[in-house]
Amino acid sequence: MSVDADTVRKVAKLARIAVQEHEVEPFARELSGILDWVEQLQEVDVTGVEPMTSAVPMRLKRREDKITDGNRRDDILANAPESREGFFAVPKVVE
Amino acid sequence: MTDLTSLTIADARYKLRAKEFSAADLAEAFLATGEPGDALNAWCEKTPDLAREQAQAADARLAAGEAPSLCGIPLGIKDLFCTKGVRSQAGSNILKDFEPPYESTVTSNLWAEGAVMLGKLSMDEFAMGSSNETACYGPVVSPWRRRGDDAKLTPGGSSGGSAAALAAGQAMATTGTDTGGSIRQPAAFTGLVGLKPTWGRCSRWGIVAFASSLDQAGPFTRTVRDAAIMLQAMASVDEKDSTSADIPVPDYEAALTGDIKGKRIGIPKEYTVDGMSAEITKFWEQGADHLRAQGAEIVEISLPHTKYALPAYYILSPAECSSNLARYDGVRYGQRAELAQGDGITEMYEKTRAEGFGDEVKRRIMIGTYVLSAGYYDAYYTRAQKVRRLINRDFEQAFGEVDAILTPTTPSPAFGLGEKSDPLDMYLQDIFTVTVNMAGLPGISVPAGLSSDGLPLGLQLIGKAFDEASLLNTAHALETALGFNATPERWW
Numbered sequence: 014m015s016v017d018a019d020t021v022r023k024v025a026k027l028a029r030i031a032v033q034e035h036e037v038e039p040f041a042r043e044l045s046g047i048l049d050w051v052e053q054l055q056e057v058d059v060t061g062v063e064p065m066t067s068a069v070p071m072r073l074k075r076r077e078d079k080i081t082d083g084n085r086r087d088d089i090l091a092n093a094p095e096s097r098e099g100f101f102a103v104p105k106v107v108e
Numbered sequence: 109m110t111d112l113t114s115l116t117i118a119d120a121r122y123k124l125r126a127k128e129f130s131a132a133d134l135a136e137a138f139l140a141t142g143e144p145g146d147a148l149n150a151w152c153e154k155t156p157d158l159a160r161e162q163a164q165a166a167d168a169r170l171a172a173g174e175a176p177s178l179c180g181i182p183l184g185i186k187d188l189f190c191t192k193g194v195r196s197q198a199g200s201n202i203l204k205d206f207e208p209p210y211e212s213t214v215t216s217n218l219w220a221e222g223a224v225m226l227g228k229l230s231m232d233e234f235a236m237g238s239s240n241e242t243a244c245y246g247p248v249v250s251p252w253r254r255r256g257d258d259a260k261l262t263p264g265g266s267s268g269g270s271a272a273a274l275a276a277g278q279a280m281a282t283t284g285t286d287t288g289g290s291i292r293q294p295a296a297f298t299g300l301v302g303l304k305p306t307w308g309r310c311s312r313w314g315i316v317a318f319a320s321s322l323d324q325a326g327p328f329t330r331t332v333r334d335a336a337i338m339l340q341a342m343a344s345v346d347e348k349d350s351t352s353a354d355i356p357v358p359d360y361e362a363a364l365t366g367d368i369k370g371k372r373i374g375i376p377k378e379y380t381v382d383g384m385s386a387e388i389t390k391f392w393e394q395g396a397d398h399l400r401a402q403g404a405e406i407v408e409i410s411l412p413h414t415k416y417a418l419p420a421y422y423i424l425s426p427a428e429c430s431s432n433l434a435r436y437d438g439v440r441y442g443q444r445a446e447l448a449q450g451d452g453i454t455e456m457y458e459k460t461r462a463e464g465f466g467d468e469v470k471r472r473i474m475i476g477t478y479v480l481s482a483g484y485y486d487a488y489y490t491r492a493q494k495v496r497r498l499i500n501r502d503f504e505q506a507f508g509e510v511d512a513i514l515t516p517t518t519p520s521p522a523f524g525l526g527e528k529s530d531p532l533d534m535y536l537q538d539i540f541t542v543t544v545n546m547a548g549l550p551g552i553s554v555p556a557g558l559s560s561d562g563l564p565l566g567l568q569l570i571g572k573a574f575d576e577a578s579l580l581n582t583a584h585a586l587e588t589a590l591g592f593n594a595t596p597e598r599w600w
Contacts, residue, residue: 031462051419057495064493068321068548071378074350088209094444098415100438106453
């Protein structure tokens with residue numbers, strides 16, 4: 014099995030997803046299944062192949078650096094689970 | 109009066125202009141069908157007030173004699189599209205009750221053309237799934253059943269609500285998105301036409317992102333002509349999406365001449381796989397015969413890296429998903445978990461994401477996080493990007509000798525809800541469709557016929573990048589020859 018319980022805990026931590034102890038083993042099994050299956054890519058000879066980074070060949074467009082939208086504080090805060098005095102509110106970050 | 113809910117867009121357009129009925133009549137006929145939580149469960153929200161308002165405006169345009177093709181046409185919109193002031197949750201609890209203060213470019217384009225929104229359609233959570241079973245609204249049930257069997261079947265996914273609603277006559281056309289097959293597979297399962305345009309043809313602005321280098325919006329329709337009409341309205345060059353292609357949108361409907369004489373159609377030998385139903389092979393051969401009979405030349409081609417498309421996709425799409433979904437943190441929108449005394453910001457992130465995401469989404473975020481993490485990046489992510497280049501090269505070489513490629517859309521017809529519990533087994537659903545997303549090409553599924561137990565099967569045509577016009581024309585010729593006109597027997 015390529016993914017063990019510790020790896021699941023580590024990856025979940027990196028992904029900021031709380032994983033209960035009883036979920037660790039099933040995730041390890043499922044993630045291993047998927048990663049073992051993608052191992053077949055090792056058969057492919059990729060020597061000298063450039064990674065493909067865009068689905069169609071294109072140059073990213075450039076535009077003038079000017080403001081096109083703004084002054085929408087209330088729209089932006091409208092869906093926030095918690096906001097206060099025009100700011101997003103979160104639990105205390107610094108002790 | 110004919111049953112308004114069974115009309116095509118092209119028919120309704122003519123009849124609306126001929127004043128046989130009004131846009132308001134049409135909207136009412138559809139509003140009377142399909143509700144969230146009903147037997148099909150295709151809708152997550154209906155928007156009757158908005159529909160009536162838009163229908164009234166459409167009638168005014170019709171009366172003034174300046175009605176575009178979609179004027180007064182009632183549509184259902186996949187939950188992945190942000191619609192202003194209308195809940196848009198991407199099928200996820202983490203976006204519960206999210207009401208966007210803006211409208212996606214694709215839906216803005218549709219409303220500008222006079223289309224009428226009936227409501228939002230269910231989908232797999234964040235478009236991750238092939239059966240619509242990962243939706244936070246519960247599974248969507250297909251209106252199709254096996255002959256003499258009342259087992260509930262999947263309409264496919266991720267755009268399962270879009271497929272089920274249209275197949276059941278609850279909308280005249282619907283929108284979907286396709287990252288690995290999420291338009292074409294459900295279209296094949298429900299006897300519809302499903303089009304995934306070239307990546308960059310439709311703006312992605314305002315569509316909740318899953319895997320940005322693969323996602324593309326497209327229509328579900330009853331006919332290829334309707335797909336041409338819908339794409340015409342959906343496609344645009346958009347300043348808000350810097351990857352939307354700066355290529356003019358041609359007149360797609362005008363391209364539907366039905367003349368495919370001299371076109372070269374490729375049949376890729378790698379698309380014959382184990383476990384494929386004998387029936388789909390038969391339809392595939394028939395499809396090729398039909399195209400040949402209309403003057404096309406059928407050519408065997410090779411796409412040697414086909415079998416690596418799916419594993420490469422299951423590295424690249426989770427990698428992109430883990431980045432895109434990092435924004436769901438319980439701060440700016442959506443749900444925040446209940447916190448315990450003393451919980452800090454990290455606990456808030458971890459609990460919110462644990463509660464808000466379903467298992468399949470968590471699996472993909474974790475796979476993506478793993479393959480992008482230090483020490484694994486090159487072995488997985490970079491290698492998958494290289495394999496993607498090879499898949500793309502296969503298509504480039506093939507399109508040096510052919511104009512389009514004909515394949516089955518799926519290896520088999522729709523399966524039962526709850527039948528596939530292994531994630532890998534579900535991933536294999538996209539075996540014939542995912543290659544097209546990897547290469548950014550346009551693909552369309554056209555209904556081919558019914559299996560022996562009465563379920564639809566589809567054939568896929570793949571075209572050259574940004575040549576949807578000629579792809580639609582070939583699909584139109586194929587559709588005419590196949591003459592599929594079955595509809596599900598009403599039980600819901």
